[in-house]
Amino acid sequence: MIKKADSISSSELGTLWLTYQQKTLILRVLDYFIEKTEDPEARNIMGGLWQDLDHYVSKIIDLFENQGIVIPVGFTKADVNLEAPKLYDNGFDIMFLRILKEISMGMYTLNLNMSYQGEVMDIYEGLTVVTQNIYKRSTEYLLKKGILATPPKVTMPIANEFIESKDYLSGFNLFGDKRALNTIEVGILHHGIETNNIGLQLISGFAQCANTPEVKEYFVRGMELAKKQIKTFEDLLLQSNIQFSATSGSTVTTSTIAPFSEKLMMFCIHLLNTFGMVSSSFGTIFTLRNDLSLKAGIVAKDIYVYTHDGIKLMIKHGWLEEPPQMEDRKQLIKQ
Structure with missing residues (x-):
């Protein structure tokens, strides 16, 4: 744990604050999607991510408390209505989750580049592993279900060429x-x-x-x-x-x-x-x-x-x- 004397930098405070906003939002979205899904495999993917994200949100809270930093409001149980009927169907939950993980992969790279304390870097390294795993599982799930369209096929090149004209x-x-x-x-x-x-x-x-x-x-x-x-x-x-x-x-x-x-x-x-x-x-x-x-x-x-x-x-x-x-x-x- 970072000692209070070893205060995190302004950039680390900013990225952790933004990460808290994003992760609490995703947790609330997962609360709803997990409640409404009828597919055990989709529930397993989302449930595993929920546990991992909740773990890292708790780590951010512990770090903030140790530093005497006020905990952000973020998004709470008050921001989700689990009694609402299903708004999306046919795999949208995992499609949307995959897009969120695309965003997360880019964000963690930027955040890691602005980190200096070992504990902060550990948070982003751990979140990166979680995100890459979920992105891969989500893609495989969607392809298997026939929901995700792949890019067009192309004839494979058999020779090297160079651009000859502007x-x-x-x-x-x-x-x-x-x-x-x-x-x-x-x-x-x-x-x-x-x-x-x-x-x-x-x-x-x-x-x-x-x-x-x-x-x-x-x-x-x-x-x-x-x-x-x-x-x-x-x-x-x-x-x-x-x-x-x-x-x-x-x-x-x-x-x-x-x-x-x-x-x-x-x-x-x-x-x-x-x-x-x-x-x-x-x-x-x-x-x-x-x-x-x-x-x-x-x-x-x-x-x-x-x-x-x-x-x-x-x-x-x-x-x-x-x-x-x-x-x-x-x-x-x-x-």
Whole structure:
């Protein structure tokens, strides 16, 4: 255990605080999904993750208490309604869990890079192992159930080639037509369609059970944004004669009773939006067609504007917990 004299750094406090927010949210989501699932295998996957995350949340609490740090509010039992009917069906629970683990894998890498105390690094190393295991199990489960669509197949290369013209970057070949997508670009587009399909289903369920009119309107707006992005990515694939579908077999039920608080639902969409901006940036960096980079940049801008409006809405309703702040030296001097 870290001695109180060996205080954690500001970056470690910030990442642990954010990790607490995210993990308590996932625990509440799992509370509901575990309660509603009828599949023993899905319950086993989610139950194991619940136990692991609860263990690491307790470790963060112990560390904060040892350092004299106030425990964040995060998300509690008050944010989930286990009596609400099933809002999602046909494997959506594991599909959504897989997306959450994608986000977690990236976050733990960043958090570990900002850690200095051994105990803090141990937390992120342990969470990384848990996340990679659950991601693999979730993927295998979804493929076995026929719910998850894999990326398109491709003829395997039998020789090495090098780019011979700058036209490759502009998206055109020597004959004036747009060149075929490379496998990296197809992977980026596939991932964009896959994640937006899950996001569309998630936010559709949120929209039909939200009670606050402006929150409902915000979720409906998110549905349209997801549809726009899916169409953008699918059109790019069709231009290369790639017929492709990443739609899942999961469904949204007709229930209008909210399983989660609006605070939780808004923060959940905020978390996915942040992941969406990072994914768009990734696509901009690694694609070698300028038109794709431009599309990815437009997508990132749309997500940013939508995310910013969501933050203002959460602040308005008192749903956005404030992260730990650095000392305001100017204010202290004035006092």
